[in-house]
Amino acid sequence: MEIEFAAVVVFWRGPAPWHFVRVPEEHVPAIADAAAHVSYGWGMIPATVVLGSSTWSTSLWPKDGGYLVPLKTAARRAEGVEVDSAVTVRLRI
Numbered sequence: 001m002e003i004e005f006a007a008v009v010v011f012w013r014g015p016a017p018w019h020f021v022r023v024p025e026e027h028v029p030a031i032a033d034a035a036a037h038v039s040y041g042w043g044m045i046p047a048t049v050v051l052g053s054s055t056w057s058t059s060l061w062p063k064d065g066g067y068l069v070p071l072k073t074a075a076r077r078a079e080g081v082e083v084d085s086a087v088t089v090r091l092r093i
Contacts, residue, residue, distance in 0.1 A: 001034050003027050004090040009071065011083045019076055020061075020068040021089055028066050034093050050090040052079040060091075 007021035023031065035045050043062035047069070048055060054075035060067040069089060071081065081087055 001030065001093045002090065003030070003093075004088065006086060006088050007069075009076075009081055009083055009085045009087060019071040019073075019081075019083065021071065021087060022063075023060065023067040023069060023091075025066065031060065031067055031093065038093060045093060048092040049075075050092075051075055051081070051087060054078050060093075 005024050005027060007024065010020050010022070012018050012020060031045065035043065039045050040059075044059040045062075045067065046057070046059050048057050049069060049071075051071065054072075056072050056075055058070050058072070060069055069091065076082070079087075
């Protein structure tokens with residue numbers, strides 16, 4: 001399954017801070033269906049992320065009925081992405 005969407009980068013200030021984009025609601029049902037086949041625990045869903053010319057493997061994080069896509073620091077820096085940046089993300093699940 002592959003989806004592409006536009007989103008805004010947000011910052012989570014936890015003990016281990018991360019930058020994320022939220023998967024738009026219209027894609028959540030399809031991802032939830034795929035989760036039944038690919039999730040490895042805690043609702044985490046393995047995915048390949050493409051942002052600009054950067055590609056990496058990660059897992060989608062379930063949050064408030066949707067999913068967050070963690071953005072690797074190296075990819076953010078390579079693509080010039082900061083908090084509140086509008087980005088286009090492609091996911092392969």
